[in-house]
Amino acid sequence: MIEAKHISKSFVKYEKEKGLIGMIKGFVNAKKVIKKAVDNVSFTIQEGEVIGYIGANGAGKSTTIKMLTGILTPTSGEILVDGIIPYKDRVRNARNIGVVFGQRTQLWWDLPLVESFSILKEIYQVSNEDYKARMEMFEDVLQLSEFIKSPVRTLSLGQRMRADIAASLLHNPKVLYLDEPTIGLDVNAKLKMRQAIKTMNKTFKTTVILTTHDLDDIEELCNRILIIDNGKIIYDGALSDIKTKYGSDTKVSFVLKEAWTDFVDLAHLMEVDPKDIIVKVDEDKLEIGFDKRILSVAHVAQVIMKNYEVTDLKIMETDIESIVSRIYNEGKVNVSND
Amino acid sequence: MFQTIKPYWAYAKASFTVGFAYRLHILFWVLSDLVQVGVLLLIWIAIYGNSSSTTMQGYTLAQMMMYNLIIYMTASFTYMKPLFDLADDHFDGKVAMSLIKPTKYIYEVFFRNLGNNFVGNIIISLPLMIVLSTLTVTANHGVNFTLGTTILYVFSILLALLISFFSNFIFATMVFVTDATFGMMQLNEAVVRIFSGSLIPLSFFPGWLKTIAYILPYASVYTVPTLILMNRYTNSELWINLGIQLAWAIGLIIGANLIWSVIITKMKVHGG
Structure with missing residues (x-):
């Protein structure tokens, strides 16, 4: 059908510089940028x-x-x-x-x-x-x-x-x-x-x-x-x-009583390979991403709660957006402390 | 032929219905134009009052006033402003909704304009035509509408309508290229006003300016039908001018289609 x-489809875009002078410059001689949309x-x-x-x-x-x-x-x-x-x-x-x-x-x-x-x-x-x-x-x-x-x-x-x-x-x-x-x-x-x-x-x-x-x-x-x-x-x-390939991605986010500062190896605590979990930290917020087939939500929660005082916890299942970004980032999935 | 035009009448019907629903817009637009015509008439009265001769370029004052009213009527009979449509469709990306329809964009816009044109005809042109006809019969203004000139006028108006639309359409496509609507509108208005004969009869122009006016298509839209109705052409002039109108109409239709076919392949559609 x-x-x-x-x-392929490319568009020509004209980039203009900031400010009044940039505007005037852009009026006379704008920078041509070709963008490939498809x-x-x-x-x-x-x-x-x-x-x-x-x-x-x-x-x-x-x-x-x-x-x-x-x-x-x-x-x-x-x-x-x-x-x-x-x-x-x-x-x-x-x-x-x-x-x-x-x-x-x-x-x-x-x-x-x-x-x-x-x-x-x-x-x-x-x-x-x-x-x-x-x-x-x-x-x-x-x-x-x-x-x-x-x-x-x-x-x-x-x-x-x-x-x-x-x-x-x-x-x-x-x-x-x-x-x-x-x-x-x-x-x-x-x-x-x-x-x-x-x-x-x-x-x-x-x-x-x-x-x-x-x-x-x-x-x-x-x-x-x-x-x-x-x-x-x-x-x-x-x-x-x-x-089946990506839908088992799960995220659990915790709010801790105190900021997370000891940087222990969580993968080790959970007894998994470091590349199987993604850890994100923002002061007292701790977010762990993992594959449900390797780790269970219960196990992750248990490990964290045993080691830290947790005030709140939220479980997030995969949505299509994260599958897309996961596919796009394939190979770059790793432990990161940022 | 009828079958291929049929879908397009729907666009005319739609814009007629919308236009009529907003007829106050048109009424105010008519009023503002009438004020302009009124001012022009007063200026001519002053000019003739200060002149030693009773005719100028072959026009008596009464004929000059008739000229102004008739060219105003001609302008509203041939009112086609695709620039509004194209600017509107271009800037918020509505053109996409036109391009998914099994109709050609140029003719869609033509029939949309035709619908609006009919609203204007009902509110302005036809009443004005009746008033002017009565005037020529009841008072001596040196202008006589005959059946012959009226029929030729209608025919000339139909050609003028095509020239008006397609010349303005070509002008309007520049919106897709320049993104400068307001400036384009002002330029369009100014050029049309000067070179169409709607400000002063073209016979008042010096030779070189007259040449420019007759190179541009706008004289064919305004001056030619007006002078036909006023019966100011000799027989040979009449047929030459109708021939020029026909040539313009055909040339501009072909030109507009060519230009549009190039623009459509290069077009960017704004938004989502």
Whole structure:
């Protein structure tokens, strides 16, 4: 369905120096800096797959999505979406895709929501029967009728996102791109969003590409994930694989009664190899990171409490962000006293 | 043809609906323009009052006043300001939302502007046309609207609409390159005002300035339809000017498409 071959995208940036003089200098002669937002990325996505595309802010996720949708032209490389080169044949490609950018809306701000739908119906030339059937389906999953007559600018974020996802699905696209569709939503609204995505994927075999910072989104929806960092794909595979490999990372943080000053070898106390634990200290705060398969939370807590007076303790399970940074830092994982 | 245009009418409908909802904006804009036209009329009265002859460059005072009103009407019939759209779409990255639609951006913006244009036509141009027509029938202003000139005027206005949009669109694409909206708007306004004939008739210009005015497309937007309605062209002048309008329209459509196709491959999309 989607094929990306060695795509790169660089932007030219002009760096300006600080201050008034720097500003004037920059006006005449700004320093040109080339930034590679996406760097030699390749992947293939089959019809009906739901892909989680993750990475930190500025990693290149949105730039990739913009290239796949035909908004941006890659500096080099090739993209095929359902046999169409999106940036060369943008209009034809646009009929096959639906896009939601969580930070923006494709609805008409000043018009009642229902007007936006009827405008989109005309733009995509959706027939009356299809329009009716889909609006009924959206009603089931997204409950739009409670605010369909209100101007879009008066909707809450959750309502607007529900409306936006309905708008992107009105023409029953083959591929759905969702760029942070659950950003800023409360739990209830998130559930509804996920339900809608699932329903569309099941009923119409819609291929879905989803970028998010929310691990629950990924876990609920995706069978495969792509991780991008600094413009490069650093992981492409099943979510279950990555979870067995990295998901056992755990952190326990202690608040001690007195600042930690004796710098004893904690690895030795816990009877593990020094490279198996990460220790971070900030005066009276002590944080220990480890792999649950090597050490148990109980053992770590026991060792620390036996040697120090602990006033508070918190256990943190792995989130997707730390998996990403762990993968990125692979090899550099070690004991550090900083 | 009808099938390919159909999706675009939705954009016109949308901006018409929005524009009409905000018709107070347009009303104030009309009022400010009317004040300007009023000032121009007063200036002409003063100039003619201090002149020894009753005509200047072939215009009596009454004809000059008609000229100003008609060119004002022509300006609002051909009102197309894609610069607002492009600046708006560019700066907060809204252009991305246009580029995911199965429609061409240039024509989307064209139809968006057409929707606004219709609002202006209903509020200003058409009422003004009725008033002016009544004036020419009831009072002797040395200007007579005939059926022939009115039909030619409408035809000329349609071409002027295309020239107005696509020339301004080309100008507006510079926003994507320079990031300087306000300056571009001011420059655009100033150039159009001087070289379109909306400040003073181009026949008042010295030769070299007139040459510049006729090299630029703006005379084709404002002066040509106005002079057609005022029946000031000889037959051959009429067809030559309509031919020039047609050439401008076709050339600018091709040019705008070419320039946009280059810009779109180099574009940066702001935000998230």
